[in-house]
Each structure stands twice: as C-alpha cells, then as structure tokens.
Amino acid sequence: MMPSQRRIRLFGVLIVITVIALVYMSRGGHQTRTSDFYTKTQEALQELRYEEAAKQRDAEDVGSRLKAAEEQAKQAADKKYESKKVAVEGDDQKSVAGRVKIDGDKVPGVAAQGGRSRDQAVVKEDETLEDHEVEMELNAILKKSPIIIFSKSYCPFSKKAKHILLEKYRIVPEPYVVELDINPLGEKLQALLAKSTGRRTVPNILLMGKSIGGGDDMEELDETDTLVDKIKEMGGSRITEVEHRGARAAKPHRRAKRS
CATH class of the missing domain: 1.20.5 (Single alpha-helices involved in coiled-coils or other helix-helix interfaces)
Structure with missing residues (x-):
C-alpha cells in the first residue's frame, strides 16, 4: 500500500x-x-x-630548600658535637677505670691538681660536654701565664692579692687575672678549682698550676720577703723576671757583744 x-x-x-x-x-x-x-x-x-x-613547582622547590637547610643544620650540629668529643687513636692510649687518655698540645707547667693538661687529660665516660668545656676553659686559662689569679671583682681579699702581685712586684710574664664573677663559666670554674686544688674561696692563686693560697697568704709571703724566692723556685724557667718594685727596708743586723 x-x-x-x-x-x-x-x-x-x-x-x-x-x-x-x-x-x-x-x-x-x-x-x-x-x-x-x-x-x-x-x-x-x-x-x-x-x-x-x-605554585606547585615553587612549593616543591621551597620544600627541597628547607629539607636541605635542615640537613645542613643537622650536619653542622653533628660536626660540632664530634669536635667536642675526644678522639681515641693510637696504640699507646688506654682506657683505665672508665677514663680515656687524650693526646694534644702540652700545657707547660700545668700540674695535675690545677687542671689537666691536654697531653694528660682524661675524660670520664659519663662526663657531660659542659663539664668537658669547663675543663678545656681552665686548661686554656692556665696557658695564659705561669701565675693565674682567680679573683672576684668585688672581693677585698682578691684586691689585696692583685695589689701585691701586680703592683708591688714586677713579674714577667705578668700574672693573668680571671674574674670569676664576670666570666660566663665562673661558677663552674670555681667548683672545678675547689675539686682540683682543695680551695673554693677566692682569691685562689695558681703558680704553675698549683694553688699557693689566697690574699692572706700573699700578704704573709710579701711581709716575710719570701714571695720572690717562692716564685723563682716554683716557676723555674717559665718565670723570666721577678723583683720587688720598691726598695726593701734593710733588715737590722745584730751587733756582736763585746767580751
């Protein structure tokens, strides 16, 4: 259809x-x-x-830079920590009773009681970095001069000791003064001196690393005219000159009795 x-x-x-x-x-x-x-x-x-x-690329770039900066900071911190650690190398170094012997620059005239010299320094295995830093600071101070005056700026006994050693006498090398109330490590240095020298009070005069007393002791040595001899005896070749700046009063001589 x-x-x-x-x-x-x-x-x-x-x-x-x-x-x-x-x-x-x-x-x-x-x-x-x-x-x-x-x-x-x-x-x-x-x-x-x-x-x-x-923006994505910038964010990734910033993240990479931050990561790199964090890595550099970590490496710097690790390097600083490692530099403070004492390296133990050589066949002549021994660990005795938890102590490790360290080699290093000698500190001439530093006695064991006045601080550990770098060639004889020992570090306890549990010693903190802060304790080690204080001890290294003490060793550095002891290298300044054969005579170290540990003082406090406001202490009258310290002023007396400084007056005798710095003004009444001519000593070469000149005594080195450490004001413990000004030094950032002053309190810890004073505690270490108390432990190593047996004397906590100031002034604390160290001659060749050994404590020879405080203000009253210096006054007695001066009045008895024995300070020069003591410095020469203990200082040895490290002390090149030592003399009283003013003329000493002549000691009276006894007259012989007539018979």
Whole structure:
C-alpha cells in the first residue's frame, strides 16, 4: 500500500527541520569557539593552570630548600658535637677505670691538681660536654701565664692579692687575672678549682698550676720577703723576671757583744 501524500510531506518537513537544526548547531558551536568571550575564557583557564603549576613547582622547590637547610643544620650540629668529643687513636692510649687518655698540645707547667693538661687529660665516660668545656676553659686559662689569679671583682681579699702581685712586684710574664664573677663559666670554674686544688674561696692563686693560697697568704709571703724566692723556685724557667718594685727596708743586723 503506497504512503499517502500527506505522510510524504510530513516526512519531508521533518527532514528539512533536522537539516536546519544541524546546520544551526554547527554554526552556533563554531561562532561560540571563535567568539571573544570563549577565547578569553580559555586563555584565563590556561593562565590559571600555569599559575597552579608554578605554585606547585615553587612549593616543591621551597620544600627541597628547607629539607636541605635542615640537613645542613643537622650536619653542622653533628660536626660540632664530634669536635667536642675526644678522639681515641693510637696504640699507646688506654682506657683505665672508665677514663680515656687524650693526646694534644702540652700545657707547660700545668700540674695535675690545677687542671689537666691536654697531653694528660682524661675524660670520664659519663662526663657531660659542659663539664668537658669547663675543663678545656681552665686548661686554656692556665696557658695564659705561669701565675693565674682567680679573683672576684668585688672581693677585698682578691684586691689585696692583685695589689701585691701586680703592683708591688714586677713579674714577667705578668700574672693573668680571671674574674670569676664576670666570666660566663665562673661558677663552674670555681667548683672545678675547689675539686682540683682543695680551695673554693677566692682569691685562689695558681703558680704553675698549683694553688699557693689566697690574699692572706700573699700578704704573709710579701711581709716575710719570701714571695720572690717562692716564685723563682716554683716557676723555674717559665718565670723570666721577678723583683720587688720598691726598695726593701734593710733588715737590722745584730751587733756582736763585746767580751
């Protein structure tokens, strides 16, 4: 049975409408892609993607730098810690009763009671870095001069000892003064001196690393005219000159009795 003319016209109309719709949609999409709004939107999106990528790269770069800085700080801290540790090398070094012998520069004239010289220094296995630092500070001080005056700036007995040793006598090398109330490690140095010399009070005068007393002791040695001899005897070749600055009063001589 043949389709009616009405149906044929209807199908034709539908086909025409479909073709027109397709053409319109195609042209509309093309116009949309070529429009300024579409182009600017795409450019903005592209820039946004670039910015996000740049931020990501910057964040990764900052993270890498922070990680590198942390690693460098850790290495520096480890190096500082290792530099304070005492290296034990050589066949002649022995560990005895929890102590380790250290080699190093000799401190001329440093006696065991006045501080440990670097060639004889020992470090307890449980000794802290702070204790080791105080002892190294004491060793460094003892190298300043054969005579060390451990003093406190406000102490009258310290002033008396400094007056005798620095003003009444000419000593070469000149005695070196350490004001324990000013030195950052003063309290710990004083505690270490008390342990090593048996004298906690100030002044504490060390001659060749050995304590020879305080202010009253210096006054007695001065008044009995024995200070020069004591310094020469204990100082040896380390003391190049020692003399009283002023003329000493002549001691009275006894007259022989006539028979």
